Amino acid sequence: MIDKAIATTHRKSRLNREWAFPTVNVVLLVLLMFLTLYPVINTVAYSFNDGTDALRGHIGLWPRKFSLVSYKNLLSKPELYQSAKITVLKTILTTILNLLITGMLSFTLSCREYVLRKFITTVMVLTMYVNAGLIPNYLLVTKTLGLHNTFWAYIIPSMFSCFNMIIIRTYIMGLPDALVESARIDGAGDFRVYWQIIFPLCTPVLATVALFVAVGSWNSWFDTYLYNSAEPDLHTLQYFLKMQLATTQAQANKAKATVEALQAADVSTTPVTIRCATTVITTVPILIVYPFLQRYFVTGIALGSVKG
């Protein structure tokens, strides 16, 4: 009798233990997803809320007083279109140039018989650890090359990254040697070997790198700050948003007096809602490419960080 009781409680507790962990696990992960998404949805809610009302705060996942005024106001600003145009152009051009340059270089550095291979690889890899620093790089771009206040300040300094080279090279070295050898025996030069054999086989890894570069270029604001802040026509979307951060901060310092004044004046847009609307507009393109990103990036990071 007692034996039986002990056996059942034992089984019960084992059963409990088998169910307890997975349940806790799922609950924790659901909570994590909630915490990850909350700030995003919160910002969307603010952007669709009436401006003066939003100053009162306490908005959760849904706008309290729905209004499209912030978006209407924002979409009537010519700066938005100009900065979007610059951002798109910069992203596309940077990505194409990076792929072209990095792809070819990675191929040459994967050729075992290439005499300069070791030297060039060392020179490249060292750049990942030794950096001249902010000011020397700034002086190079502005004083030596005179690229500031031109569109090229976005493109030329960021055409190549060693990290991407390592990812692509690792991938090429994983391809069967016989492919290249047989092409060489048939008399193909290195250009043809690259463009007709290696390049088509590299599409997955090139897609990964393209997405990394494109997201990085889309997200950068500091290059605008350093080189092109004096040229409003060359501002990017991120910089457009960054300037709104600064203004809201200045406003936060003025604190309540401003809030009450704005509420009394009953304006329907405020810096807060405009900032949130800009945030949403800047985020949306990332969200659109995100499903495509996801397909490729895991391979990329695994290749790059394990073997790099």
Added chain:
Amino acid sequence: MNAAAQKTDKGLMPISKKGLLRTLAGQWQLMLMSVPVLLYVLLFNYFPMRGWIAAFQDFNPRIGFSGSKFIGLKNFIDLFGFGELPPDEFLIVFRNTLAMSLINLVFGTVSSILLAILLNELRIKWFKRTVQTVTYLPHFLSMVIVVSMAQNIFSTEGAVNDFIMSLGLVKEPVFWLGEGKLFWWLVGVINVWKEVGWSAIIYISAMTSIDPCLYEAASIDGAGRFARILHVTLPGIKSTFVILLIMNIGHLLEAGFDIQYLMGNPLVRDYSRTIDIYVLNYSVGAAKQNYGLAIAAGMFKSVVAIILLFTANFIARRLNENTLV
């Protein structure tokens, strides 16, 4: 890369002086594809290092490196507070950089390993994929966007204050963005929010390469779930952990720049400024420009980074772990 391949290479093409030139000539296509990039890297990554000269100069960007006056170690003496400048200024930014970077390192590593373990224990495939999709997302958002969202969440009327006040933890709303002492932790939390899913990827891929036999053997020996995590999973990711630790120690003075710059304000200034911001404050667009001092600070950072990297690498080698360099 391996020895056998190199041997055959050498066997095919004996590298004598004349042979080397001939081989190079035969490889003109490879050279055409790589040498321009080499020149580019030399120009953009190595050539600027000549700017370190300015750390020993009273540098004036209008005159340039050749015209500026050499002043020996004065910039470094000023930097560490033995000169005319207030003594604690660089020490404060150095402390902030180190503190935020350590908080990021500890929080970041612990949270991503925890997330990786939780995901690894998950048996429901579609749920695992959903969690991963959601938690990777913030990695792809720019810091400007993240700070903009943080300004909503952490404002005095924001969601965090609403939550802790509804629990009765505090009576008055906390002024998260204007309280110096909270700034480091706020940066830590935001960085974890942004990167936890992404940094977990590398640990997850290390975990999937653990031999399943080990788990079975542990179960047969009577190990429960936690014992298996402790004795199979964690040892299985040890080498990944060590490599990442070495890399991160090499970057210990890179506390990030964007977040402190974008979120900083006069109220939290003594806790928010990092070395990078210090460099910026004395150079580009600053009222009191002192390029020599700024470059000295940047140079100090680079040199410390290299020393840290090699030290960590040396220690890892002595402990017989995988090394990076």
